[in-house]
Amino acid sequence: MQTGLLHTHTLLVTLFFIHYVVKLVLLLTNSTEKLAAYSKKTKIAEMVISVGFLVTGVVLALNATILGNLFVVKLVMVFASIPLAVIGFKKSNKALALVSVLLIAGAYGIAEVNKKQKAGGKIETEQAASSIEAGKLVYMEKCQVCHGSDGKLGGSGAKDLTATQLTDQQMVELINNGKNSMPGFKEVLSDEQVNGVIEYVRALK
Ligand code: HEC
Structure with a gap:
């Protein structure tokens, strides 16, 4: 069940990230009307996805045995990105919107690195005799x-x-x-x- 949950979480985070990249591109290219239309169309989907990824994230964190320091950094980044994204996109503030998407990208990157390190990374056993x-x-x-x-x-x-x-x-x-x-x-x-x-x-x- 744990891995199913993790896959769901990763999928939702990926969708969320792509969604915000689309919004950012529209904002940065001054496509104000398109952005408004896109945001309106995706409003419910965005709510479902963000609640889904927060809930799956919380459940995973509660079940995890070891939460490294990186996890804390990731959490701070995710929670910092939310108000920045809300304000940035609402006020069409490009800098804030960009920072919020970069934070999401950073948290996403950390999650990937963390996954690789979780079990401790690869080890070399070639030198062992048997x-x-x-x-x-x-x-x-x-x-x-x-x-x-x-x-x-x-x-x-x-x-x-x-x-x-x-x-x-x-x-x-x-x-x-x-x-x-x-x-x-x-x-x-x-x-x-x-x-x-x-x-x-x-x-x-
Ligand atoms: C984070 C802690 C943790 C680490 C690290 C870990 N295990 Fe386990 N292991 C468990 C737990 C918990 C179970 C019981 C799983 C269950 O059945 O619910 C278990 C069960 C097992 C079982 C099954 C025993 C049985 O009779 O059901 C084997 C075999 C096993 N581990 C081997 C390993 C090996 C080999 C490694 C290293 C490559 C390893 N474990 C690393 C926590 C760990």
Whole structure:
């Protein structure tokens, strides 16, 4: 459900951003009438989209385990952009409108960067001699925070890995896609790294 929500949120934010870029272009090119017509036509859609992205954002934030400093910057940018956008477009103040759209763009950029960093970024395990050794490196870097060095820590509601009943295939799925408060690692771990870390998890028993 979490990833579905995240996709919805990203989609709504993207629509919101495109919408404001269109408005900004109309404003900057002095197409006052077109802007008025466009704003009128999209009024309800804009309301639905902005409420949707704020609500999905709040739900995601409440469910997240770790909110980095970047998240705070993003939040400040989003909330600063709203009054600026309202005033900027209402008063046809180009500078304010531009700043508000830049803030939205900045927050959007941060969200993307944050996503990449969330699971900690890619790690290099090529130098490891065997897959289980590579798996150990991955484990210490990515999994230990929640699961502990012995697999039993249970941080953020994590499960005891020494007692797992999952098959390898189920583990691959879970590690790639995440589940509840466990993040997915598809973007940061290669297939070999996932297999290696599973081997290492099996060895914890
Ligand atoms: C942010 C904390 C967190 C991190 C980091 C994390 N996990 Fe988890 N893990 C969890 C939580 C929470 C669950 C329980 C998910 C559920 O079933 O609701 C879980 C469940 C699991 C399970 C399933 C256990 C079972 O029997 O159902 C495996 C296997 C697992 N994690 C492996 C890993 C591996 C491997 C890594 C590193 C690549 C990792 N986890 C990183 C929190 C985390």
